[in-house]
Amino acid sequence: MDKLHWQRVSPWALVYFVLHFSFRFVKDAILNLLPITIVFVTQVQDKWFWGSLALAVAVVVLLVYSFAYYINFKFCISDEHEILLNKGVFKKERLTLKFLRVQNVNIAEPFYFKPLKLVNCIFDAAGSASQEAVLPGVTNKYAEQLRERVLAFKEAKQNQQSPADFDEQKIHDTAITSEQSLTLSNKEVAKFGLISNMAILALAALAPFINVLFDLLERTVIYRVEAFYQQQAGEWIDAAFVADITLFIVIVAIAVMLSVVMSLIRFYNYQLYFQGGKFKRIAGLLERHQLSVSIDKVQSIVIKQNLVARLLKRYTVQCAQATGGAYATGAKNKQSLVMPVLDKQQVNQVCQWLHPWFDIQELVFEHVEKALLIKNLFFYAVLPSLTIFLLCIFNQNVSFTYPIVSLVLFSVLVWLSYRRYGYCFVPYQGRYYGVFRSGLLGVQYRVFELYKAQSTRSISTYFMRKRGLKSLSIQLASGTATLPYIKAEVANEVIDFVLFQAESETRNWM
Secondary structure (H helix, E strand, C coil), X not given: CCCCCCXXXXXXXXXXXXXXXXXXXXXXXXXXXXXXXXXXXXXXXXXXXXXXXXXXXXXXXXXXXXXXXXXXXXXXXXXXXXXXXXXXXXXXXXXXXXXXXXXXXXXXXECCCHHHCEEEEXXXXXXXXXXXXXXXXXXXXXXXXXXXXXXXXXXXXHHHHCHHHHHHHHHHHCCCCCCEEEEECHHHHHHHHHHCCHHHHHHHHHHHHHHHHHHHHHHHHHHHXXXXXXXXXXXXXXXHHHHHHHHHHHHHHHXXXXXXHHHHHHHCCEEEEEECCEEEEEECCCEEEEEEXXXXXXXXXXXXXXXXXXXXXXXXXXXXXXXXXXXXXHHCHXXXXXXXXXXXXXXXXXXXXXXXXXXXXXXXXXXXXXXXXXXXXXXXXXXXXXXXXXXXHHCCCCCCXXXXXXXXXXXXXXXXXXXHCEEEEEEECCEEEEEEXXXXXXXXXXXXXXXXXXXXXXXXXXXXXXXXXXXXXXXXXXXXXEEEEEEHHHHHHHHHHHHHHHHHCCCCXX
């Protein structure tokens, strides 16, 4: 091996390490320390003194550990086209990441680096959060040079392995040579806070403290609100009940506002560009993040629209890349190419950059078999309603309208779920694509090219075999596309054709 030339990052990277380990402490350790916190609040006297002392000790330990981590942090770009990292304090670690395993090279500009014109260079390995390499506090010019070096090496290797297929892929992917762009206003970005699950996550984060929070609000707010309603309405309303409802609404409103703020922090001044078969996304408030994704890295396109998004007539589009399971998906959330709030025209515009044939309104779907509707009606509507009916018989004080209402409600939900299921296969210029649709109150589309399938699987129970039915699953590097209750001969044909495409196609899907 050639002599390695080890380098250090800028001393300003110490700021990154301090904030990085502070965030990890808040994220990973705060719940583990919750029992100690409860004992401290309820049992310890002179809380101000001991709390200040504990905080001071924690800050000193954090600073010392971050400094030691910075001293031990070294990197090397070897002549063998590898990124080497030496890091760790108590446990030394050597990370080796080959250029060929790098999925993306992204550049993030945190607010604290902006005056210094420094950035974080992030080497994103396919499907592995633990193998992600970050070089904090390097110059933007150096980060751009590293990105070009890695991508040029991967492109040369790809061309060397299959030059004919590579040229065909390049011609196909660069049919649109002019730069395409999409910009979202911050007003639109704020809507993502309404349609995403961030409000639920904010409420979940408050869950460990909900009892303490309610006790505090009960002493300071609820009594006053209850007294106000009692004074204004007298005996006409239950003041205590209305005060509790008001408090609940306030907490939900706070969670929604937090969700909107989190959306703005993540997608502030959202800009998306497409040229030469590559996406480039720039967004972020506290950290201006540049994400670059090539078409061949996109395993599937996931288009989602939940109930709130339907009311706002907006969709969320994600270009899903190779993942290493649920953990990796969550851990590498910043590395996902997400288009948060698009109208129908923008969805078609973005998807046509990858698949020129795509038009969400022109897709014609085949429905799954009615046996799925019958099964789900029995298990998810009739059985629960029958249980409620039996409870009404044993408890004469309960109205028999409950099982009737539940039967109608559950049946409607089952019907909506059944009608959402659909599939279609689209041929275009010698390539073949699949579109799977599902949903309940909302809808989700998964669009993928068939040759990127890793495996296929069919499931058939005894009663399904009697009816000649199968459920189909196509495993992609970005997740699983499922299709329940289709005819067995159709499922077999799909499996054979998908496997043929995957085995006969020589194009690289990574």
